Amino acid sequence: MPILTIFYIKLFINLGLTLGIVWTISRSDLFSKWQQENEKLTFGLGFVLLRLIPWIGIFLIINEDPRGDIPFFFYKAEAAKAGGFVYRDFWSYHAPLYAYMISLPVWIWHNPRSIVLFMILMESGILWLTYRTYKNRSTRALQLAMIYLLLPAGFMYILVDGQEEVWFWGAALLIWRYTLQKTVDYEVGAGMLYALALLTIKVTFIFLLPALLISVKKPVKLLLVMAAVGLPAVGFLYWQIGDLFLMPIRHTEQLMTPNLFSVSRPFVEMIFHVDEQKSTLINWVGLLFTVFIPAYIAFKARHKHLNQILPGLFIACFVCMMIFQASAMGAYVIAYLMAVVFEIIDIRKSFHVIILLALNWLTVVQPFVWVYIKQPAYKSLSMLGNPSFLFEYLLQILNVLCFFWILRETYRKVVLPENPVSA
Template identity: 80%
Template sequence: MPVLTVFYIKLLINLGLTFAIVWTVSRTALFAKWQIENEKMIFLLGFVLLRLIPWIGIFLVLNEDPRGDIPFFFYKAEAAKKGGFVYRDFWSYHAPLYAYIISLPVWIWHNSRAIVLFMVLMESGILWLTYKTYKFRTERALQLAIIYYLLPAGFMYILVDGQEEVWFWGAALLMWRFTIRKPENYEVGIGLLYALALLTIKVTFIFLLPALLLVAKKPVKMLLVMAAVGLPAIGFLYWQIGDLFLMPIQHTEQLMTPNLFSISRPFIEMIIPINEKKSTLINWFGLLFTVFIPAYMAYKARYRHINEVLPGIFIACFVCMMIFQASAMGAYVIAYLMAVLFEIVDLRKTAHVAVLLLLNWLTVVQPFIWVYIKQPAYTSLAMFANAAYLFEYVLQILNVLCFFWVLRETYRKTVRPENLVTA
């Protein structure tokens, strides 16, 4: 199917999902009733209608091939299934265990479509666990779960493209639930979970660590537990493959969009020419803000228990990554979208719902247009004489403004909850 045709179909699906979200938002009382009486049935119905049936339609009925990163994931899963050693026998920009985990569905069905279904099942498992965590906090939890299933970003990037970034929230959610169940002496548990997450997903999960240590009661204890797991793993990898295990770090050198650097670059280039082949310094500069801002929030909220602030500092960490890292791209919103919906968005406020919808539409539309117009780097204002470039640049600006909105609301919820007005 031609790329443009696929894009137009995505727009029509987005429109249908948006209307469904508006309807769902207007039915709070109905979903509150279902949350008490039929939570499992409604959640399962949402999964079947909004994930399973579309997956069957796209990949079995229409026989479409998976897009996005799935071909690369399948390459890694095949190599892992054959007994290959990660980084030495096959390329991977993920943590060492990731390729072996995504090879599990390939053992059952040797097809890249199996990985997409696996990602959908993982997403739904994380969503169910999120719902179970929030159902005791709000009568809107089931309503939020169904709204998440309807969000265009999750629908497109997980159901169609099989992205895995939602696993970040899954790891943070497990740590958060552990601190809720064990409000004292939780450092060993979350230290183990954090170390396992670093071995399972991506190295970028380390961005959360400084902020987490600031709100932990015994940070040294947590670090020692992580070291007890991580150092032997690193030692084993170095013994087997030398410094090849540093391969995931190389993936952070490519300049992407949308982020603060990509929209400010035309003005930066007026002063300092940017060499894209030597862009490491730009990412290191962005890393400072990615780590410092969530750490500052954690410091300001240190008087609160870790189980009160962990979702907030998680969101702040990964939205800061998208704002300040020049290698960040739109698909990374999947990392914290579920957390933002449950933790930050207030369905009673029209502005919150509007920004949520805008962010989702931009996340689907902007990356496609940027790739379709040959991934331009805006190095001068003169480039905006091209209407297509100007349009895509405006979409990037709107995207970054949405990220800043999320960061602001997260700061208010995490650091100054007493200022929030509740109905």
């Protein structure tokens, strides 16, 4: 199917999903009633209608091949299934256990479509656990879960492309739930969960650690527990494959969009030329802001218990990553989108809803336009004389503005005096 046809179909689906969101927002009383009486049935129907049936239609009836990273995931899963050793026998830019995790569905059905279904099931499990965590905090929790299932970004990047970034929120959610259940001496359990997450998903989850260390009561204890889990794993990897286990770190040098650097590059290039083959310094500068800002937010909220602020710190960390890391791309919004819906967005406020919808539409449209016009790097303002370039550049700016809005609202949620959660 031609790529433009696929894009137009995506736009049509986005419109239908947006209308579904508007309807869902208008029926708060109905969803509140279902939350009390039929939560499992409602959630199950949402999963079937918005994830399972579309997956069947796309990959079994229309017989489309999985896109995005799925072909590379399938390559890794096949190699892991065959007994290959990660980084030595096959390439991987994820944590060492990831390839073996995604090989599980391949044992059942040796087809890349099985990985997409696995990603959908993982996302739905994380969403159900998120809903259960917020259920006692808001009568709108089930409504928010349905809104999330209708969001175009999640629908496209997880259902169609099989992205795994929502696993980041899943890991943070497990740590948060543990601190909710064990309000004192939680460092051992939290440290073990954090270390296991680093071994399972991506090294970028480490960005949350500085803010976490500022927020916990016993940071040294947390670090010691993480070291007790992580150092033997690193030692084993080094014993087996030398420094090849550093492969995931080497995947952070490619310049992507949209982020603060990509929109400011025409002005940066006026001062000095950026060599795209040697852009490591740019990412290191971005890393400083990615780590420092959530850490500063954690410091400002240090009087609060970790279980009050952990979701906000997580959002701040990964939205900062998208703002300041020059290698960040639009798909990474999946990492914190679910948390934003439950923690930040107030569906009673029209502006909040507009920002949420704008972010989702931009996340779907901007990457396609950027790739379609041959991935331009705006090295001078004169390039914006091209109408196509100008249009895509404006999409990037709007995207980055949405990121900054989320960061501002997250700061207010974490740092300012806590307000009672409204029903």
